[in-house]
Amino acid sequence: MGRQASAARNDLEHMLSDEKEQPKALPLSLLEDITDGFSENLQIGRGGFAVVYKGVLENGTIAVKKLFERLDIPDNKFNEEIRCLMKVKHKNIVRFLGYCANTQGEIVDHAGGVVMADVRQRLLCFEYVPKGSLDEYIKDASNGHDWIKTYAIINGICEGLHYLHQNRILHLDLKPANILLDGNMMPKITDFGLSRCFDEKQTEAITKNMAGTLGYIAPEFHSGGDIYTITKKSDIYSLGVIIIEMLTGKKWYPAYPDVDKVLESWMNKLGKSQRVTQLKQIRLCIELGIECTDGNQANRPDTPDIINRLGETENARIMTGVSSLTVPQVQRALEKLEDATKNLLPRRDIVHLMNDSAEKNVTHWQGAAKNLRAAQECLNDNHHIVAVESGPSISVEDCNLREAQECHNHNLHISAVESSPSMSVEDRNLQEALKLIKDDLVGVIGIWGPGGVGKTHLLNNIKNSLDGNTTFNYVVQVTISRGCSVEKIQTDIAQQLNLDEFRKDSDVQFRCRIIYDFLKKRSFLILVDDLWDQIDLQAVGIPYPLGIENQLRRKVVLTTRSRKVCGQMEVRKNIKVVCLQEDEAWQLFKEKVGHETFSYNPRIEDLGKELVKEMKGLPLALVTIGKTMYAKTDTAKWEYAIEYMKQSWYVKDDPLDMERVVFRQVKFSFDSLRNNILRKCFLTCALWPEDQKIPREMLARCWIGLGLVDEPEIKSSYITAYNLMGELSAACLLEE
Incomplete structure (x- = not known):
C-alpha cells in the first residue's frame, strides 16, 4: 500500500x-x-x-x-x-x-x-451497523417484537426522515431493507442511490423514469403516465407501509388493517405498568400508517405533524411514569383492577375500565395529567357525508367498504348521517344558536363536536326555524366536507340564489364577483355544514364585514368537528354539541325501540339500559341501534348487542375515539340487515361522489342493472327497489 x-x-x-x-x-x-x-x-x-x-x-x-x-x-x-x-x-x-x-x-x-x-x-x-436491517428484524419472530423497542424504532425512522425533509432531501427508496439497526437497536436510514436533493425553494420534481421497490413506492407512480411528480409525500407513503409492516408483521396489506385487531394482537405483549399508554401509542402508530398510505397524497401528513403527534404520546408516557413514582396508589389500583378483570373482555376491561380508574386517581394528585390529550381537540378522521335527494344518506366508514369502492373509485368515502338528539338538548342548542344569530356583534358562529352528536341536525333546525322569517332575504345551506373546492361552494350557492348569469365554466374570480354583487345589498345567512379546513369566504364571494353593516345582516353559521377550524374561521361565538346525559339517552333509545318490545319481557328493559350505557350518549348510535333492536324480543340478541358494543373502545374527551364508537355502532345496524341483498344495495351508494344527492329512481336503476333487484316486470322491480330503500331508511342507513 x-x-x-x-x-x-x-x-x-x-x-x-x-x-x-x-x-x-x-x-x-x-x-x-x-x-x-x-x-x-x-x-x-x-x-x-x-x-x-x-x-x-x-x-x-x-x-x-x-x-x-x-x-x-x-x-x-x-x-x-x-x-x-x-x-x-x-x-x-x-x-x-x-x-x-x-x-x-x-x-x-x-x-x-x-x-x-x-x-x-x-x-x-x-x-458499520452490526444488527442488520429492519427487514431481518421484522422477519425474526424470536425477538419478541416488544412494544418499547418497536416504538423506539418507529420514532427513530420518523425523526430520520424528518431530518432529511428539513434538509430538502427525498430518499425515494425507503423500505425495511434500507433501514439498519445498530447495537442499541437505533434505526439508521441508508442507501441514497435514488435520492433527490431539492433547491431551497423547490417543492417538487418532474421525472419520466421513476424507480423504486414494489409495495413501498407510492400509488401515484403506478398510473402509467408519461411523467411523474416527486414530492416529500412520496417518502411519507413508504413510511406508512413500514409502520404497518412493523405493527402487523405482514409484508403488505391488500387493504388497510383493522385498528382493533392490531391492538388485540399486541395486548399480551404489553407490561402492566405502561399498558394504557402503550395501547394509545399503538393506536396512534397504526392510524399514522393508514394516513400515510392514503391514495391521495394531499391527505398524507407531513413529517412535522407526525413528529408532533408521536411526541404527544411520548409526553403521556413520561407523565404516566411520574404519576407511578409520586402516587404509588395509582400503580396498586391498576394492578388490582387487572387481576379483577382477567376473565372479562380484554379490550374493554383492560383499556376502558383501567383508564377510568387510573384517571380518577391521577386527577386527585396530579391535575396537570388529567387531560394530556386535550390538545388533540377534534382530530380529523375519514368520515364524510353523502346526501340523498328525497331519499338516501349513507353511513359506513370507508375502510370497511373497500370492496365496493374498488369497483368505482379507490378514494370514495361514505359515512354516517348525523341523527337528532333528544328534545331537551335539541331545544337548548337551537335556542342558543338563534340567540347568537340575532346578536348584532356576532358575524361567524361555530357549532363543533364529534361526528354523530347532532351538528347537522341542529343546522337543519336553524334553517327550518327561519323559514318565512323576514330577518334575512336569503338563507343558504351548503355542505363543504373534506377537500371541497371554492368552485363547488360557489356553484351550490349560485344554484340556491338562482343566479342566471352564473356560468359553471367561468373562473373563480368571475363567480366571486357575481355572488358578491348579488349579496352585497341584501341580508343573508350562510349555513356551512361539515367544514374540515379553513376556507376563504371572501374568495367565494361572501361580502365582508360580517355582522351588521348598513342595516344589512350578514351572518355565517358553520359546523365542524375541530375547534381549531373555528379559530381559523374567526368564529366569535361557538356552541359545543355534546353527547346526551344518561336519562336523555335512555328516553331517546326507548322511543326508537318501542314500548311493546320492552313490555314483552322485563329483562329486555334491563338489557336495554346496559346497552345504552355502551353507546356513550351519542344520538346517532342511539337512534340507529334503537331502530335495529325494534321488535327484537330474544334476550340472546340483546346480550350479543351489548357484548358487541363493549368492544368499541372509548377514551374520555377523545373525539377520534368517540367517532370510532359511532362507526362500530352503525356497522352493527348494517350487519343486522336481514340479508346480503340489502347489504349489497347499501354498499352501491358508495359509487356516487361525496355530497352528491342520489335520486331514488337512479338508485333503483342501479340495483336493477346490477341484478340486485330481479323481478319479471320492470314496474315490479321498481316497487321492490323502493321497498328496499324503505328498509334501509328504517335501519337509519339511508335518510329520507
Missing part, C-alpha cells in the same frame, strides 16, 4: 473516533486492502446495484459499498448521491465516511480480440 493510501487509512481511522470529521475521497488501493481484495468472506450484503463488504481497520470496522461495474450510472447521478450524503449528519442516518470514483484502463476481450477499456470503480464508505 502506497504513501497516499497509508495517509488515507490514518484519516479513516481518525474519522471513526471523531464524529466531527467530514467525509473524504478515498483511494481504491485502501479499500481493496481493508476488504482483503473485496473477499467473499467479508461480504455482508448484496442488492440489485451493489455488494457491501466489511472493511477492517485497527480501531474499528466500516461498511464498503461497491457498485456493480456493469451498471451504466451517469456521473451526475453518482455525484447527486454523494452530494446528498455529504449534507446529512443525524443519529438516525447511517454516517457517510467517504467515497471512491476510480477509472482505469484494462485489457478485455471484445469481438474475438482484445481492447483497452475504461473500467469504472465506484465505492461508498459508511459506518
Whole structure:
C-alpha cells in the first residue's frame, strides 16, 4: 500500500473516533486492502446495484459499498448521491465516511480480440451497523417484537426522515431493507442511490423514469403516465407501509388493517405498568400508517405533524411514569383492577375500565395529567357525508367498504348521517344558536363536536326555524366536507340564489364577483355544514364585514368537528354539541325501540339500559341501534348487542375515539340487515361522489342493472327497489 493510501487509512481511522470529521475521497488501493481484495468472506450484503463488504481497520470496522461495474450510472447521478450524503449528519442516518470514483484502463476481450477499456470503480464508505436491517428484524419472530423497542424504532425512522425533509432531501427508496439497526437497536436510514436533493425553494420534481421497490413506492407512480411528480409525500407513503409492516408483521396489506385487531394482537405483549399508554401509542402508530398510505397524497401528513403527534404520546408516557413514582396508589389500583378483570373482555376491561380508574386517581394528585390529550381537540378522521335527494344518506366508514369502492373509485368515502338528539338538548342548542344569530356583534358562529352528536341536525333546525322569517332575504345551506373546492361552494350557492348569469365554466374570480354583487345589498345567512379546513369566504364571494353593516345582516353559521377550524374561521361565538346525559339517552333509545318490545319481557328493559350505557350518549348510535333492536324480543340478541358494543373502545374527551364508537355502532345496524341483498344495495351508494344527492329512481336503476333487484316486470322491480330503500331508511342507513 502506497504513501497516499497509508495517509488515507490514518484519516479513516481518525474519522471513526471523531464524529466531527467530514467525509473524504478515498483511494481504491485502501479499500481493496481493508476488504482483503473485496473477499467473499467479508461480504455482508448484496442488492440489485451493489455488494457491501466489511472493511477492517485497527480501531474499528466500516461498511464498503461497491457498485456493480456493469451498471451504466451517469456521473451526475453518482455525484447527486454523494452530494446528498455529504449534507446529512443525524443519529438516525447511517454516517457517510467517504467515497471512491476510480477509472482505469484494462485489457478485455471484445469481438474475438482484445481492447483497452475504461473500467469504472465506484465505492461508498459508511459506518458499520452490526444488527442488520429492519427487514431481518421484522422477519425474526424470536425477538419478541416488544412494544418499547418497536416504538423506539418507529420514532427513530420518523425523526430520520424528518431530518432529511428539513434538509430538502427525498430518499425515494425507503423500505425495511434500507433501514439498519445498530447495537442499541437505533434505526439508521441508508442507501441514497435514488435520492433527490431539492433547491431551497423547490417543492417538487418532474421525472419520466421513476424507480423504486414494489409495495413501498407510492400509488401515484403506478398510473402509467408519461411523467411523474416527486414530492416529500412520496417518502411519507413508504413510511406508512413500514409502520404497518412493523405493527402487523405482514409484508403488505391488500387493504388497510383493522385498528382493533392490531391492538388485540399486541395486548399480551404489553407490561402492566405502561399498558394504557402503550395501547394509545399503538393506536396512534397504526392510524399514522393508514394516513400515510392514503391514495391521495394531499391527505398524507407531513413529517412535522407526525413528529408532533408521536411526541404527544411520548409526553403521556413520561407523565404516566411520574404519576407511578409520586402516587404509588395509582400503580396498586391498576394492578388490582387487572387481576379483577382477567376473565372479562380484554379490550374493554383492560383499556376502558383501567383508564377510568387510573384517571380518577391521577386527577386527585396530579391535575396537570388529567387531560394530556386535550390538545388533540377534534382530530380529523375519514368520515364524510353523502346526501340523498328525497331519499338516501349513507353511513359506513370507508375502510370497511373497500370492496365496493374498488369497483368505482379507490378514494370514495361514505359515512354516517348525523341523527337528532333528544328534545331537551335539541331545544337548548337551537335556542342558543338563534340567540347568537340575532346578536348584532356576532358575524361567524361555530357549532363543533364529534361526528354523530347532532351538528347537522341542529343546522337543519336553524334553517327550518327561519323559514318565512323576514330577518334575512336569503338563507343558504351548503355542505363543504373534506377537500371541497371554492368552485363547488360557489356553484351550490349560485344554484340556491338562482343566479342566471352564473356560468359553471367561468373562473373563480368571475363567480366571486357575481355572488358578491348579488349579496352585497341584501341580508343573508350562510349555513356551512361539515367544514374540515379553513376556507376563504371572501374568495367565494361572501361580502365582508360580517355582522351588521348598513342595516344589512350578514351572518355565517358553520359546523365542524375541530375547534381549531373555528379559530381559523374567526368564529366569535361557538356552541359545543355534546353527547346526551344518561336519562336523555335512555328516553331517546326507548322511543326508537318501542314500548311493546320492552313490555314483552322485563329483562329486555334491563338489557336495554346496559346497552345504552355502551353507546356513550351519542344520538346517532342511539337512534340507529334503537331502530335495529325494534321488535327484537330474544334476550340472546340483546346480550350479543351489548357484548358487541363493549368492544368499541372509548377514551374520555377523545373525539377520534368517540367517532370510532359511532362507526362500530352503525356497522352493527348494517350487519343486522336481514340479508346480503340489502347489504349489497347499501354498499352501491358508495359509487356516487361525496355530497352528491342520489335520486331514488337512479338508485333503483342501479340495483336493477346490477341484478340486485330481479323481478319479471320492470314496474315490479321498481316497487321492490323502493321497498328496499324503505328498509334501509328504517335501519337509519339511508335518510329520507
